Amino acid sequence: MLSLSFLLRRLWPLLLLLLSSWPVWAQEPATATPTDGPDCPEACACAPGGQANCSGRALPAVPAGLSRRVRALQLDHNRVRALPPGAFVGAGALQRLDLRENGLRWVHPRAFWGLGALQQLDLSANQLETLAPGTFASLRVLRALSLADNRLACLEPATLGALPLLRALSLQDNELSALKPGLLAGLPALDALRLRGNPWVCGCALRPLCAWLRRHPRPAPEAETLLCVSPGRLTLSPLTALPDTAFSHCGLPLTPWDLAVVYAVGPVCFLASMAACLALGSVLTACRARRRRAAARRRPRRPLNSSPSPASPANPGSPAATAQV
Known part of the structure; x- marks a missing residue:
């Protein structure tokens, strides 16, 4: 049986060789840096x-x-x-x-x-x-x-x-x-x-732009070139010369809150009006049917086996009275 000292003496040179070559084979291979085109x-x-x-x-x-x-x-x-x-x-x-x-x-x-x-x-x-x-x-x-x-x-x-x-x-x-x-x-x-x-038109749609121009004054030569071409009485009017009072006749645009109210209340009002119309129609129909039933009860009913009676002499308009005359 081989002794431990004998094995160490035989394997020691091999271990030294492996340890000396470690930095060569253990290092990672260099990878090429990817390029993203020319x-x-x-x-x-x-x-x-x-x-x-x-x-x-x-x-x-x-x-x-x-x-x-x-x-x-x-x-x-x-x-x-x-x-x-x-x-x-x-x-x-x-x-x-x-x-x-x-x-x-x-x-x-x-x-x-x-x-x-x-x-x-x-x-x-x-x-x-x-x-x-x-x-x-x-x-x-x-x-x-x-x-x-x-x-x-x-x-x-x-x-x-x-x-x-x-x-x-x-x-x-x-x-x-x-x-x-x-x-x-x-x-x-x-x-x-x-x-x-x-071709700026000095109408209500130009109000936001004029308001912005008043908040951001332009140099004089540039401001003079911003002119309206219509409507008639405002033709060639400088945009910067239009105060906010010039748009007093214009309705204010709806705010997001106004739009939310319109979109929320609109369908509710529509459904409520439809329900009211249906209810009113049902009431009118019931009233007419009740009137017809009441009129039918007040109308006199003729006996089923009765025959027309001969004309009375007291009735001058009857044919029998005419024959007697």
Whole structure:
């Protein structure tokens, strides 16, 4: 039987060899750092700092290959006519986006999804006529938005949503006649609003805009260009010259509490009126039926086996009396 000392003498060199090679085979293999695509789209020219210049390249769509390294994307003077959902997928770190003069006609409500870091967006000099609700709602850190020189005739509050950091909004050279109530309420940081070149109508719908302009005075040259084009007696009247008393004939808009009362009381009143009508109809029907029964009881009844009696001579109108005469 082998002794313990003999085994130790035989196995000791092998243990030393294993211990000497431990740092080599025990260390973890190096893993390659995953990349998120090229630094710049293939169709663009790039500069250090994430600048991607795709201007004037006749591009029909947003170029593929956008990555998180792109911080500024210039797509102006191309042929991007529409922005589909997720048009800028992969460019989650994009901060500035220029889409001027593309002939852009349609923007999907989810076109800008994923651009949570976007701060400046220029959509000017395009052919936009409408924008769907929620188009800019995901751009929570947006600070400057230009929609100038388009064909917008209406801009819904839900289109912009709540943009708490937006400071500059350009709506000049469109076809706006008024701004919807609540549009500016979701922009608490707004202090630069470009409005010239629109056919403003000095009606009740312009009251919120005039109130905002009084709270945010414009420089003199810019304020003089904000004019109404109708109605007749107010034609070419400066918007900033319209006091709140000019809208005294306008009804105040309903507050959320008023709307809640209307929606709550309206159905109740409708059901109550229906119940009252049914009850009144039932009462009238019961009264008529009672009158018919009472009239039927007062009417004399003829015996079942009685025969008509001969005419009495006292009745001069009877045939027997006539024959006797």
